[in-house]
Amino acid sequence: MITPTFSCSQSTTSVTVNIYVPAVRASDVEIHVDGTLLSVHVNPYFLRLTLPGRVLEDDASDAEYDPSSGYLKVTLTKEESGEEFKGLDILAQLLAPQKQKPSSPLIEAVSSDDADSELARTTENMTMDDTDKELLEGKSPLHNTNLNYIAAAENDWQLPQEVPSPLPILTTTAERRYGFLNMHSGYFRHVTYTENDVNELGPDAETLREEERRIKRMRREEDKWDEEHYMQVWADFADDEWIQQLIDYKFPVTAPGSPDVNSSLKFTDEENLIMLRLPRKEYLSTAEQLHSLYLTLVTILFSYAYDVRTTQHDPTPESAWTISVLTPAFTALDRPPYLSLVASTFTSPNSVRFAPDILKDTLIPSLRRSLAFPLYRSWTLAMKCILDVSRMFAGGKHGVLRGMLAVKRILDSHDMYYVYSKIWVDDFCAWVARDASDEDLKFIGQSLRVLHLDKSCVGWDLEALENAVRAQLAQPSDSDDESTDTDA
Incomplete structure (x- = not known):
């Protein structure tokens, strides 16, 4: 896919993205909006932007293609009218992958007594092997793996990243890294x-x-x-x-x-x-x-x-x-x-x-x-x-x-x-x-x-x-x- 050239502007109520996609059919354009994420696909072009604020697709939103100039103009409504979107002119910032958000608990927190009684009632009517019990209790490695995949799905399939824990220095080559x-x-x-x-x-x-x-x-x-x-x-x-x-x-x-x-x-x-x-x-x-x-x-x-x-x-x-x-x-x-x-x-x-x-x-x-x-x-x-x-x-x-x-x-x-x-x-x-x-x-x-x-x-x-x-x-x-x- 080709990343097209584009520019962004804003008013107090909307954000406009002008995308240069010459020689395409307007009927083939696919636009998806999800909070701060805007993706536009029309073969052979694909553009995904992470906007500085949240936008909506409503009756005031619009997408218009001009075949003579080759520009697709996408206008989206700001979720918060009057909000200033900073950095719209820094294209590299808009094109960067969406920043991760702190993961929220996927299970409601309850007191230990309530949790023990609930687990006892559940296990009375179920026959589980050790693996199933570990997964239910959150002790199995599969538990964390499943949570990661759920988080990835909610984050547009961008797997969570974190700085790895320091490991002992192990040198297997004479080369040193730089830059x-x-x-x-x-x-x-x-x-x-x-x-x-x-x-x-x-x-x-x-x-x-x-x-x-x-x-x-x-x-x-x-x-x-x-x-x-x-x-x-x-x-x-x-x-x-x-x-x-x-x-x-x-x-x-x-x-x-x-x-x-x-x-x-x-x-x-x-x-x-x-x-x-x-x-x-x-x-x-x-x-x-x-x-x-x-x-x-x-x-x-x-x-x-x-x-x-x-x-x-x-x-x-x-x-x-x-x-x-x-x-x-x-x-x-x-x-x-x-x-x-x-x-x-x-x-x-x-x-x-x-x-x-x-x-x-x-x-x-x-x-x-x-x-x-x-x-x-x-x-x-x-x-x-x-x-x-x-x-x-x-x-x-x-x-x-x-x-x-x-x-x-x-x-x-x-x-x-x-x-x-x-x-x-x-x-x-x-x-x-x-x-x-x-x-x-x-x-x-x-x-x-x-x-x-x-x-x-x-x-x-x-x-x-x-x-x-x-x-x-x-x-x-x-x-x-x-x-x-x-x-x-």
């Missing part, structure tokens, strides 16, 4: 035969443990650090050259709901098309993994902000390299947090989970890389990028998703670095659209806006280098062409 929620492996088996200049782990990318990846990343940053290059760029900034234009560039904030931006802005047709192709998965994560996802988002969007500033929002063939090499999770498969945190941190309030020291530690590798790898190496430029990231996070899901879709578009267009889209960005976009918390994202944005970082945090003596440049610029220039009165 989004450590779901991937095998992408770097033949890296020695490719031209992947971003990969800093070499042929060992598949086998290195996380602590080994981190060590190699930090060594690489030290090797690439060039004091003379930094001083030259800083001198250009002091002399008001090109670097100053990059710093003064106004970062484009185009996320609905972002500060100082029209909230009516919608995703573009290109962005909607990308969202239609995102994975449709249910992501099961622990509190620790969830914490890491939010922090990894900060590092990826920092790299994107740097590229936007240095290209002035006009990506070049080098943009994919820039974003990849500035992101530790890409170049060394090294994801944050980089601090050793206690387990209670991951379930604490936002003020603890995203405390200033945690955000600072998350950004230090990105800052080091921005000062060691690309052409424009400036502390002031890096600080501007952090403010750009804070503005994207301030837009909540819309702001972050728009930035991540742009990252995906840049990486997908590269014949080598698209691999980082496969192991990181695809799932990140789908996760942000469906599962990321607006509250958490906006809190991070606010925290980044007021985060204070000093130059010593990167481990290089930037202040001494800048003072040396100032002293050099203050000296009078010498010229062989200068003449004196005595020479005249």
